[in-house]
Amino acid sequence: MRTDAELWDELASTWDVRDDVIAYADRAHASLLEHVGSLLGGQGPRALDFGAGSGLLTERLAPHCAAIVAVDTSPRMLEVLGGKGLAGVQTLCVDLSAGAAPTEAALREPFDLVVASSVLAFVDDYPATLRVLSALLAPGGRLVQWDWELGEGASPTDTGFHPRALREAYRAAGLVVDYVGTAFEMEMNGARYPVVMGVARRP
Template identity: 45%
Template sequence: MNDDWNDYADGWDGNSDVRRYANCAFASLDEYAGISGGGWQARRVLDFGCGTGLLSEKLAPHVKEVVAVDTSERMIAVLQDKALPNVRALHADILGGSAGGAGNGLSGFDLICASSVCSFLPDYHGAVAVLAGLLNRGGTFVQWDWLASDEGGSGLTLRHVREALRDAGLGSIRAEQAFAMDAGGPAMPVLMGAGIRAAG
């Protein structure tokens, strides 16, 4: 896999493994936060590293607004073509500050999701701290990534996730295997990490 996500944009939604990952991520989120239960209709969500919006599509019917942000112009173009009514798709680097200043709607989130993004970031620890600062008090950060069994492997360890969420000031931290992907080879475990910004 090369590191230019633009190259994957056109074929992304046609990849059954990618769609299955998004389905499993949403199912685990729904079980954790009760998204489809009806209590989220007034809430705002950030889908960080949204790609073509496979997770945004699932979240959007249950919430007020999904702001879907990605640094890949092509991924965002695919999502914009879907014209989802309450999904605002933005090509921006919110970690690098290219998204502008206050009043742009890029803060005050009740939920921030990062599905298969964090382990690709050069500074995962710093990224979680920035994202946690975009949450409303009581808001929730949730991530899914390949689960690494040791520090040298690809993906993230549960220990690394717990530390990053704790250092970002989040509480009620959970880090556990959420599901596994089986693409013909050995099953690859996927972790879900979650934490909540203190209410006051």
């Protein structure tokens, strides 16, 4: 059976030509500017893009950041990202979702901003991953997440989060909730799908 990383590897070469994923990245970027725009001024934050994929959000973020470490478990996705030659962006193929403290040199200095666009609903252990990402933040640093928004009637197998689940998970990871709400909607096959955005801060 293929691993999750192998399944994402297969999507890597065509990821950047999909109108839906481009629109998602544009809207996530716009909502980021709206909610943490003040963090993106000056010399810009040191940022971690968790589940960066082919770098659709990374490339939008790079002009606002002093440096970005783009983390993913799919080597092919990171190859596409690396091929873009973005200034100040370093790629790192590592799985931070098992909950162990990372030892990689690129992750030693704390981050002012961690973004996770359409990835945290896919990790095996969301609370453990949040704890790892939270520990990588500098005091006052922000974690920003986007995922499909689930309603009250969602089944446990649906991919995404109810807004309440984000608030509870942030608090359990020792983070302060700055914002949780619907950031935008995606139209697909005649239906509209809301995307929930969470912004949390390390005290």
